[in-house]
Amino acid sequence: MTQVTERIPRKAAAGGTAGRRSAKPNGQWKIDGTEPLNANEEMKAADNGLNVRERIENVYAHGGFASIEPEDLHGRFRWWGLYTQRKQGIPGGKTATLEPHELEDEYFMLRVRIDGGALTTEQLEVIGGISTEFARDTADVTDRQNIQLHWIDVRDVPEIWRRLESVGLSTTEACGDVPRVILGSPVAGIAAEEIIDPTPVIAEIARRYVGNPEFSNLPRKYKTAITGHPSQDVVHEINDFGLVGVVHPEHGPGYDLWVGGGLSAAPRLGERLGVFVGEDAAPDVWEGVTSIFRDYGFRRLRNRARLKFLLADWGPEKFRQVLEDEYLGYALPDCDAAPAPTGPGDHSGVHRQKDGRFYVGLTPLVGRVSGTALSGLARLLEEHGSQRLRTTPHQKVIALDLEEDRVEPFIAAARELGFEARPGLVSRSAIACTGIEYCKLAIVDTKDTAAAAARELDRRLADRSGRVPRKLSLNVNGCPNSCARIQTADIGLKGQLITDDDGEQVAGFQVHLGGTLATSEDDEPTLGRTVRGLKVAADRLPDYVDGLLQRYAETAEEGESFAAWAHRVDEEELV
Template identity: 65%
Template sequence: MATDPTQDDASARRPAATRKVTRHRGEGQWGMGHFTPLNGNEQFKRDDDGLNVRTRIETIYSKLGFDSIDPNDLRGRMRWWGLYTQRKAGIDGGKTAILEPHELEDEYFMLRVRIDGGRLTTAQLRAIGEVSETYARGTADITDRQNIQLHWIRIEDVPAIWQKLEAVGLSTTEACGDCPRVIIGSPVAGIAQDEIIDGTPAVDEIHRRYIGNQEFSNLPRKFKTAVSGSPVQDVVHEINDIAFVGVVHPEHGPGFDLWVGGGLSTNPRLAERLGAWVPLDEVADVWAGVVGIFRDYGYRRLRTRARLKFLMADWGPEKFRQVLEDEYLKYKLVDGPAPAEPSTRWRDHVGVHPQNDGRFYVGFAPKVGRVDGAQLAKIADVAAAHGSDRLRTTVEQKMIVLDVEADQVDALVAALEALDFQVKPSPFRRGTIACTGIEFCKLAIVETKGRAQHLIAELEQRLPEFDQPISINLNGCPNACARIQTGDIGLKGQLVLNSQGQQVEGYQVHLGGSLGFTAGFGRKVRGLKVTADELPDYVERVLRRFDEQRAEGERFAEWALRADEGALA
């Protein structure tokens, strides 16, 4: 499909009102007739659909090497196939915002494997491990969107990697780019004893119909989806572009509450309910309607305002629902109830839990999602040896083994812990997540993964009796890939001055963010920044004060929002 909607068959699928052409540039909304590209990203998407770059990768770039790659493919369209150039080693964070893209990037790629719903078989996990060992120097990170990312990928190896992944039913299709990214889903969908409704069929239907389909491969920016029928609300639905949250309608039974317009980055916004109940067999249609609105009415003039949250902020949920019903669905949605508060303060499924079929699932905690290819293969082997063929990743950078017979649970737990994957981790290992950081990311200013692992070790040693749920989110830049605004302790990487007046790596501190209960963004105390070296001391100090001052049953987020500034310093 050509990306100009006035010249392709896709325009015939859109309501007539969205095809009216005007002379005003406006915000670059196709639905208002504003089709002229208003920035370089919109231009390269119009020139050629991102999905088409695969052919050039296979037939040209993988054969002629890195220097043969067209710049608009290298820094644009290749994202549609999960490929980003990684940061060149040795460039410090002070140069992140100064250097040009070609000066920051190495001749290697990050490759993101798309894992919808976090669902993996042992064969698939083993294949990712083999790709990591063969082509990615053993690297592998479990992300907070249930994907697995590899590094040090050469363009010459990409076709072989695709062949290896696709042979077991995996892909990198639209893992990045201005398109529908991975669909995150409850990692215990279909097996949890307390599940309201299994969203797996909806995830599969959305993927079957629309992923890799040029109908939605040119959106204003990325589009993030969450589907979960779990009462523990395990997919951070409040910060996705669209989310379907399990609820029970008093007349129609189990279905989903529809949320739209969430997102973080430098302008965070919580999603809003449209007040609509969606049955399972209509989820894919409603999803397509919301994505259609984003495609046609989303703002394409400025990249900084191109996310769906900005349109929702301007329209509001009432207008958004009306346009969805009148122009896209052509029917009225059923009014429905809001979801109840989560049933537990930990929503990561770590530990041993009964399934609805008499077997058990076992959730375990890598440190901030950092694993390696050999470990992934060992996890697959351990799962298989204990009778399981299914695993899941979670949005907390954790993993789960499903379908474990009762007499195999203890042996599986022992085998995982022998690999240093704890089933009963400390609150610090359990609750800490981190983005990629300056090691590989061109946007990063500071290091994250190693520093988070060091912080966990320090806190475990210093606070061995601490037993409260705590989320510590480390991010290497302001873009919030590690959800800094919604963690109990959110740490935004930046350069700060130490006591000697030297510029060093450090973090701006956000305190008291929360999702799932009373959702809200963390509190920023004026001037509260810590150097990387001071970080363990600072976190220890704040957690001790919380332990001393908290009321019975009070969560850290609640305490942090009421505490005086002196207690937070």
């Protein structure tokens, strides 16, 4: 494999028009030069992460885990979708006190990149087979439209790549300081109400830029979301780069551009630049925004090396000016915001396609599946006349192209595999990160805790009369990094150890309430509210949420969403 090198020399002179060198450099290449200012930047400058594939195939797959160089293991492996997983049995209290090598096992999480969530049944069957043969039958459908496998031995990685690539899949840049998977509307080209089909734009961006050394050394990870569906179904507000379908009065269907969203410990919703992006221009605009991040993004401090910090520093007006003047060379048309969505974008349940057939949104509870289940679903789809499916940003799977008389038999059979087309209120929207089971950063269990809570709450709500929220998202995260988007959930839970009434440390959560993204005309995108000292033990989670919903039923105004209620009421109502 050809080795790749950096685009800009390490000691290039500062250039550009977007700023001057500060007294204390931020590591902005066009202002401060490209000399690395921390160990992570030194690692990337020493050897591009894309180059590690050759060593995995020719050295590490033969020598095993012990042969892996530390900088590759804890750095460059991510460029090919590989993270070491947590050693089994290490409690959450040790997460912050042990060194990475003490926390990690000699196995990997492997992330299969699925741009736009688009899969064929053949591809799904291959992923299922890899899971059962190499990953102890593990698989998670993520909220980034990927599928993650666990228990991967580095000796098996070349064969796994061979199988994935034989059906057009890869793990290229599924992790690392690179353009991550491109979120796309899971009903792209399918939905009758679609404004514009984003499939060509997603495909062209992936073709030009994924695995391209021009963009394989960004300050940190870079997330893209593109949709042409009126439900705005790709959580664009919390991505670095977002395109939302809109109809321009002069230019017709195209996209409204958003930049600079992100969560983690410093959450920030993205902002509109107020420009219209046509389909033909979209890949170039993506390149321009991404290049701004590469050239002007903060690299000195890792916790500020996301596009949201640059946007906060510049503001959207300056960001637009730099994009147009330095990177595009022309002005983009002004654009009004897309209309507010008229309903949720998880696509759960049964929906008619524009060709008259049907698609069915399936919920594998909190995204936890298995290779056996994935292979079974692939065969089930083919038995019912379909060869296509999609993953979603809501840990769901959508079966496409079903004839009307096949829908109900398919739903019944899918339920037997663990895929539910008509889940309860809480199960429908509950998502959870990987948690302490496999993640080295996690403090508490997430998947089992969230699944058990969702089942119990749905059971209780089924027997209850009175006002119930029209939607209720329960997002459970095992650490502060917000992979499960806790700040944008009706009820978001951040894992931590808490002290119970007996003075013992137990698994628990800090509570965020009232977060929401684009889901309806009634709700503005809002980050969740935290109540000082409000924490709940994991085993008390159903009781806490149940009590909260009872207070909502008693005091919410007619038509008031849970998110709006949670922001309106006094803190005493929330504890």
